[in-house]
Amino acid sequence: MSHKVVTTVNGRRYEHEVEPRLLLVHHLRDNLGLTGTHIGCDTTQCGACTILLDGQAVKSCNLFAVQAEGRSLTTIEGMAKDGQLHPIQQAFWDEHGLQCGYCTPGFIMAAAYLLAENPNPTEDDIRRGFEGNLCRCTGYVNIIKAVQTAARTMGGAEAKPATQAAERRA
Amino acid sequence: MAVSTLIGAKIHRREDPRLVSGRGRYVDDMQPTNVLHAAFIRSPYGHAKISRIDLTEATKAPGVEAIYTARDFEKILQGAMPVTNSFVADKKQPIGWAYIAKDETRYQGEIVAVVLARGRDEAADAASLVQVDYKPMTPVVDIDGAVAKGSPTAHSGIPDNIAWDTTVGGGDVKAAFAEADVVVKQRILQQRLFPIAMEGRALVVEYTPIENKLTMWSSTQVPHWVRLCLTLATGIPESNIRVIAPDVGGGFGSKIHIYPEEYLAAAASKLSGQAVKWVEERSENLTATHHGRAQIFDIEVAAKKDGTLLGYKVTQYVDTGAYVSVFSSFQCSAYAIAEGAYDLKNVEFRTVGVLTNTTPTDAYRGAGRPEATHAIERGIDLVARELGMDPVEIRRKNFTKKFPHTNYLGLIYDTGDYDKALTKALEIANYSELRRRQEDLRKQGKLIGIGLSTWIEVCGFGPGQGHATTFAQIAAETLGIPYDQTEVRTGDTGDTPFGYGTYGSRSLHVGGSAVLMSSRKVVDKAKKLAAHLLEAADEDVVFEGGRFYVKGSPDRAKTMGEIAFAAHRDNLPPGMEHGLEATTYYDPPDLSWPFGAHVCVVEVDPETGAVKLQRYVAVDDCGNVINPMIVEGQVHGGVVQGIGQALFEEVLYDHETGQLKTGTLREYMVPTANEIPEFVTERTVTPSITNPLGAKGIGEAGTIASSIAVINAVCDALTPLGIKHIDMPATSDRVWKLIKEAGK
Numbered sequence: 001m002s003h004k005v006v007t008t009v010n011g012r013r014y015e016h017e018v019e020p021r022l023l024l025v026h027h028l029r030d031n032l033g034l035t036g037t038h039i040g041c042d043t044t045q046c047g048a049c050t051i052l053l054d055g056q057a058v059k060s061c062n063l064f065a066v067q068a069e070g071r072s073l074t075t076i077e078g079m080a081k082d083g084q085l086h087p088i089q090q091a092f093w094d095e096h097g098l099q100c101g102y103c104t105p106g107f108i109m110a111a112a113y114l115l116a117e118n119p120n121p122t123e124d125d126i127r128r129g130f131e132g133n134l135c136r137c138t139g140y141v142n143i144i145k146a147v148q149t150a151a152r153t154m155g156g157a158e159a160k161p162a163t164q165a166a167e168r169r170a
Numbered sequence: 171m172a173v174s175t176l177i178g179a180k181i182h183r184r185e186d187p188r189l190v191s192g193r194g195r196y197v198d199d200m201q202p203t204n205v206l207h208a209a210f211i212r213s214p215y216g217h218a219k220i221s222r223i224d225l226t227e228a229t230k231a232p233g234v235e236a237i238y239t240a241r242d243f244e245k246i247l248q249g250a251m252p253v254t255n256s257f258v259a260d261k262k263q264p265i266g267w268a269y270i271a272k273d274e275t276r277y278q279g280e281i282v283a284v285v286l287a288r289g290r291d292e293a294a295d296a297a298s299l300v301q302v303d304y305k306p307m308t309p310v311v312d313i314d315g316a317v318a319k320g321s322p323t324a325h326s327g328i329p330d331n332i333a334w335d336t337t338v339g340g341g342d343v344k345a346a347f348a349e350a351d352v353v354v355k356q357r358i359l360q361q362r363l364f365p366i367a368m369e370g371r372a373l374v375v376e377y378t379p380i381e382n383k384l385t386m387w388s389s390t391q392v393p394h395w396v397r398l399c400l401t402l403a404t405g406i407p408e409s410n411i412r413v414i415a416p417d418v419g420g421g422f423g424s425k426i427h428i429y430p431e432e433y434l435a436a437a438a439s440k441l442s443g444q445a446v447k448w449v450e451e452r453s454e455n456l457t458a459t460h461h462g463r464a465q466i467f468d469i470e471v472a473a474k475k476d477g478t479l480l481g482y483k484v485t486q487y488v489d490t491g492a493y494v495s496v497f498s499s500f501q502c503s504a505y506a507i508a509e510g511a512y513d514l515k516n517v518e519f520r521t522v523g524v525l526t527n528t529t530p531t532d533a534y535r536g537a538g539r540p541e542a543t544h545a546i547e548r549g550i551d552l553v554a555r556e557l558g559m560d561p562v563e564i565r566r567k568n569f570t571k572k573f574p575h576t577n578y579l580g581l582i583y584d585t586g587d588y589d590k591a592l593t594k595a596l597e598i599a600n601y602s603e604l605r606r607r608q609e610d611l612r613k614q615g616k617l618i619g620i621g622l623s624t625w626i627e628v629c630g631f632g633p634g635q636g637h638a639t640t641f642a643q644i645a646a647e648t649l650g651i652p653y654d655q656t657e658v659r660t661g662d663t664g665d666t667p668f669g670y671g672t673y674g675s676r677s678l679h680v681g682g683s684a685v686l687m688s689s690r691k692v693v694d695k696a697k698k699l700a701a702h703l704l705e706a707a708d709e710d711v712v713f714e715g716g717r718f719y720v721k722g723s724p725d726r727a728k729t730m731g732e733i734a735f736a737a738h739r740d741n742l743p744p745g746m747e748h749g750l751e752a753t754t755y756y757d758p759p760d761l762s763w764p765f766g767a768h769v770c771v772v773e774v775d776p777e778t779g780a781v782k783l784q785r786y787v788a789v790d791d792c793g794n795v796i797n798p799m800i801v802e803g804q805v806h807g808g809v810v811q812g813i814g815q816a817l818f819e820e821v822l823y824d825h826e827t828g829q830l831k832t833g834t835l836r837e838y839m840v841p842t843a844n845e846i847p848e849f850v851t852e853r854t855v856t857p858s859i860t861n862p863l864g865a866k867g868i869g870e871a872g873t874i875a876s877s878i879a880v881i882n883a884v885c886d887a888l889t890p891l892g893i894k895h896i897d898m899p900a901t902s903d904r905v906w907k908l909i910k911e912a913g914k
Contacts, residue, residue: 035196035199035201038196040369042453043452043834045834076191090190100367102367103368105192108190127844133842136368136840140810141806
């Protein structure tokens, strides 16, 4: 038995017939071809599949595709606009906030939600904001810097420069 | 190396724009049409006999195309999985590792059958219908159990569980111990770890009949090795096999192994005549992908009253898991640098390989070097404590100071200045102030600990490391062409010459040097051609800033681009071949030995045993640096993996069933951003003399140094309670129990 699912993903409308057990992440990857959303675990620990569902960060491996019916989704592919990287993407690049890149889309989407909720996060806010995302390459240092940089470029005026904060501590 | 603009520059990684926009290309992102999805049926037991496999129901399931068991694969796959020769072993049981189990399974996760179906979910559904009747046997799941007299054996019909038992040594250990004023002994556990690359393993493989060709996309660190092993197993000539490692989502050693799935998927494609795809799930990964560490060290250190180290004895037990794995010689490689940064010639190192009914172990980030460093750095702290010396003083007293240095086994350390790195780390950490503050806080009942580690590493015998950027920096600099006009290709056996792959922190040291040497060959040829075109003698031509000109006439110059074009035209000097390219196979004349010093400050909560990391300082020396940003990133990641081992991570098996107790990421604690302190990374620069770049590896440094820096800090914090040693992971539970014991 299949169900009709209509979603708006990155501003585009999609209509599919899906099995009720199909996970949202598989729907995005297999049916929509949006393979930037990754799968890193099977117990919702790693956050590699994080996307925005009506603006809220969710783990797309923890939802069925049918639960996205009528909703608006943003994936990593929807972040860059007009050939320009989103400031968060640019900041991950500038601050070397990624190595193998597998967890990166999830971190960027989690950061997008974090900064939408709190444009001037403290370092602790950022760390807490990422408690559902795992990275095995970077040690998180430059990911945190990247979010601080993104907060500044996106206009969060009070955000402290990352490098200055680190130097002060040193 | 001359002062340069590109080498040593903090250049943004060229691989990143793709990766941050979701346009990476990992194996699972490939969605070929007409592909069959594989699901592997795996033994749920530690040790069991297979009495029957019933495929009746599964075969009828929707979408199923084929189900294969050991008997089917015998037609395609020859022999057993290859194993690199571990160094000479006094006793070694020739235990083959079959591609697929037939009568007996020896670890949870061992493959017994393969389902091919049209869809991923259909394959999983059918797999659940395969009926395997097992007769469970008593498993052995750890070293102590496996070496105990009368213990069950990990394989039926073997006399005991010893895979190898070998001793190497140098100097006069007996005399050293006889002369000693103090001898400390300690048992040190190196708990079993999951490597956990964020991308699990994944394969797409297509066999083309008639042409007898095989193409495999694999998330691997070693595509050329995979190709070689597939040839050995299938008989398909190497020239007909192409292995491609596209974007690889982390490896940490776990993808240097050539795994059963690679052979079986290739064979299944040949048997079925269709392309086959398999993507490992995480809980599958935790049983099917090799584990790391899983060792015990019994150490004895002999010293004089003044702190001079005299002798060192080690017995290392390596839990090999159910089979001696492909690159498991890394597992005993701690012997190579047993004495660490210290000038200590009287060393005896015994290594014992122990078979158990667990997932085979193999290289994990650092592979032998974190274990060696942990043992000697723990040992030297214990000696210092016994003698009432400061851990800094005893290290300085014993550092190797003259280079090149020949170690107890005859290995030659190229260059080093260990005191410089330690001094710098201590300055940054403000060590003397830290000690004063520690004393004050101790009076208030606070448990503050300061831990040191001085590490060395041997490398040059090593995903996601930024090769595309560093290699391009080297080529662009040497060729005098814009960085943006270079392209780096790796990971495809179809368009790259044979290479060992990326592991052991070898990529820059070996691969980078080859890039440099090839670039130089290109420049040499271009210079000859430029001389011909400029009608000058070779020796009169100057190459500068990407331009060739005759001495004194810089205005009349040929660019590298013009020369490259001319190289394909007719006006060549007599005897010169067309084209402007070079291939270099670089095998460094000797290894390179990076080093460094780390300082860690912790506070232990006496009520809960919780360890809080307060400060972490890493000073590392990897010789000349091609891209400081990448080096720093490698250190960050490595340090955190080491912290994970020190405080959180531990694979546990159930003794009755041989099943994982930590079978998902819910039970296995990978550090998150919340557990990690701010840390300071710094460098000293002592160029290597064993490769033309003067570079040394850095990919494993952080991991080698950090677990022991943290543990030494925890032990230091617990000193007022009379606690001398703690094993990893120093979870609050374990620390709390030790504190309670000490209070009795």
